[in-house]
Amino acid sequence: DQQVKQNSPSLSVQEGRISILNCDYTNSMFDYFLWYKKYPAEGPTFLISISSIKDKNEDGRFTVFLNKSAKHLSLHIVPSQPGDSAVYFCAARDAGGTSYGKLTFGQGTILTVHP
Amino acid sequence: NAGVTQTPKFRVLKTGQSMTLLCAQDMNHEYMYWYRQDPGMGLRLIHYSVGEGTTAKGEVPDGYNVSRLKKQNFLLGLESAAPSQTSVYFCASGQGYGYTFGSGTRLTVV
Numbered sequence: 001d002q003q004v005k006q007n008s009p010s011l012s013v014q015e016g017r018i019s020i021l022n023c024d025y026t027n028s029m030f031d032y033f034l035w036y037k038k039y040p041a042e043g044p045t046f047l048i049s050i051s052s053i054k055d056k057n058e059d060g061r062f063t064v065f066l067n068k069s070a071k072h073l074s075l076h077i078v079p080s081q082p083g084d085s086a087v088y089f090c091a092a093r094d095a096g097g098t099s100y101g102k103l104t105f106g107q108g109t110i111l112t113v114h115p
Numbered sequence: 116n117a118g119v120t121q122t123p124k125f126r127v128l129k130t131g132q133s134m135t136l137l138c139a140q141d142m143n144h145e146y147m148y149w150y151r152q153d154p155g156m157g158l159r160l161i162h163y164s165v166g167e168g169t170t171a172k173g174e175v176p177d178g179y180n181v182s183r184l185k186k187q188n189f190l191l192g193l194e195s196a197a198p199s200q201t202s203v204y205f206c207a208s209g210q211g212y213g214y215t216f217g218s219g220t221r222l223t224v225v
Contacts, residue, residue, distance in 0.1 A: 004157075034213050041218070042218055043119070043217050043219055044158070045216070046215075049212065049213060093212075101146055101209065102148075102160065102173075103148075103214060105157045105159075107155055
């Protein structure tokens with residue numbers, strides 16, 4: 001059972017426009033959510049995160065929104081740049097018991113930003 | 116400032132062969148993880164460790180073994196490789212809020 005889902009395998013956006021990447025989760029024990037970015041032939045790198053007690057976190061061009069009632073989070077990139085083209089993974093941390101700190105990842109969304 | 120180092124970066128194995136993937140971190144993290152990345156499946160947890168001498172199963176542990184004899188090293192072993200284990204393997208270490216990943220090992224089993 002996939003506890004973290006990214007239902008859009010890919011997204012194509014024009015440079016300068018907004019990119020919106022979505023993520024849904026099912027486990028109410030998740031207390032922290034993260035977005036990772038991955039370029040080809042490299043490991044994922046941390047991008048931005050949000051605690052479950054907040055509904056928004058902003059860092060430059062990147063903003064993450066959390067809707068706990070809908071178990072949904074989204075990553076907004078404004079304005080999008082060609083260098084943002086990468087695979088984006090949503091991840092959630094389980095606060096419960098012996099799995100504390102363990103991250104569960106979504107399937108990833110390939111973002112392509114066209115010049 | 117190495118972070119997390121994985122060796123080797125590439126490997127081709129024949130079915131039935133064995134190998135060990137090495138992960139080393141220099142950040143003094145307690146927690147270390149092994150993930151595999153497959154198209155459409157995202158990153159799936161194979162095994163993890165919450166400290167030296169400890170290991171635990173993740174989401175897809177079958178066919179793999181791990182050891183954490185030293186805090187800085189986490190080894191992933193394949194005793195008898197199968198084509199289904201063709202994947203990109205990532206090691207990560209983390210403490211609290213988020214991980215640092217290695218650059219990955221691309222393994223092909225033929």
